[in-house]
Amino acid sequence: MPNLRLITLGTGGMIPSLDRSLPSTAMKRGGEVILFDCGEGTQVQVMKAGIGFGGIEKIFISHLHGDHITGLPGFLMTLSQTNRQKSLYIFGPPGIKGFWKALGRTLGFKTGYEVVIQEIEGDFQTEGNGYQIRATPVDHTIFCLAYALIEDDRPGKFDKGKAENLEVPEGPLFGRLQRGEEIALPGGLVVKPSDVLGPLRRGRKVVYAVDTRPCEEVVGLAQGADVLVHEGVFGEELKKEANLRGHSTVAQAAEVARRAGVGRLILTHISPRYKDVRGLLAEARAVFPRTNIARDLMEWEIPVHK
Ligand SMILES: [Zn+2]
Numbered sequence: 001m002p003n004l005r006l007i008t009l010g011t012g013g014m015i016p017s018l019d020r021s022l023p024s025t026a027m028k029r030g031g032e033v034i035l036f037d038c039g040e041g042t043q044v045q046v047m048k049a050g051i052g053f054g055g056i057e058k059i060f061i062s063h064l065h066g067d068h069i070t071g072l073p074g075f076l077m078t079l080s081q082t083n084r085q086k087s088l089y090i091f092g093p094p095g096i097k098g099f100w101k102a103l104g105r106t107l108g109f110k111t112g113y114e115v116v117i118q119e120i121e122g123d124f125q126t127e128g129n130g131y132q133i134r135a136t137p138v139d140h141t142i143f144c145l146a147y148a149l150i151e152d153d154r155p156g157k158f159d160k161g162k163a164e165n166l167e168v169p170e171g172p173l174f175g176r177l178q179r180g181e182e183i184a185l186p187g188g189l190v191v192k193p194s195d196v197l198g199p200l201r202r203g204r205k206v207v208y209a210v211d212t213r214p215c216e217e218v219v220g221l222a223q224g225a226d227v228l229v230h231e232g233v234f235g236e237e238l239k240k241e242a243n244l245r246g247h248s249t250v251a252q253a254a255e256v257a258r259r260a261g262v263g264r265l266i267l268t269h270i271s272p273r274y275k276d277v278r279g280l281l282a283e284a285r286a287v288f289p290r291t292n293i294a295r296d297l298m299e300w301e302i303p304v305h306k
């Protein structure tokens with residue numbers, strides 16, 4: 001199984017500060033990198049994280065507020081300098097194609113590689129190699145999407161003893177059963193993978209949800225996720241303000257994490273007004289103890305389910 005790493009590249013919201021860049025999170029799965037949002041300065045954060053531009057295949061944009069998308073032009077121009085040949089896939093809300101076309105027209109800029117843009121208007125799913133990405137609209141002031149990376153389940157553990165009892169000869173037939181294929185033995189007996197494999201092993205699941213008020217859509221999307229990256233722009237003292245602007249407090253995000261039964265909550269999109277986040281962390285952990293507040297360039301390794 002490939003390693004799965006989550007890297008919070010930019011963890012601020014609305015305006016950048018010296019401590020926090022604008023939103024972007026990378027999920028690195030084996031050699032493939034998937035970016036979620038591309039706030040201003042994302043390309044520099046990618047360099048600082050040592051990710052390498054070559055592995056970046058897909059970019060998913062949550063919504064068309066400037067703090068989440070204005071990094072895209074510079075990012076794509078830099079990719080053009082890397083001799084990139086393969087296509088880049090960008091997914092985002094309706095309007096993102098127009099944004100790209102307007103940029104091309106205004107800046108007279110063409111990439112040396114193909115840019116394929118897909119607009120997402122509602123619940124959506126796209127397949128990757130060994131995983132899928134799902135999107136669902138959330139509750140912000142404009143149309144906004146949360147995304148989930150969901151790995152395929154893996155076949156259960158191979159029980160050699162069971163295979164031997166059924167007189168399956170050791171060799172290529174073992175491999176076929178492990179890959180989930182049914183086989184026929186020379187004597188005519190058919191052996192199914194379920195005869196020799198343990199229960200399915202769940203794939204990993206990571207969810208990215210910014211910007212949004214606390215909402216049922218994220219609770220649903222994040223059900224049982226290993227990690228939920230959720231915005232938490234303010235503390236409880238500014239709850240009204242947060243919700244009015246289409247955002248969540250850290251405690252509200254923690255409540256979403258608790259209800260979704262996730263393994264870990266990572267709070268991001270933190271307002272620049274908080275230099276010291278200990279108070280925010282205490283508020284969130286009172287609701288959901290397995291919470292961290294992201295910093296720029298923090299990394300988490302997500303272990304496979306055995
Ligand atoms: Zn934002």
Ligand SMILES: [Zn+2]
Binds near residue numbers: 063140211
């Ligand atoms: Zn926004």
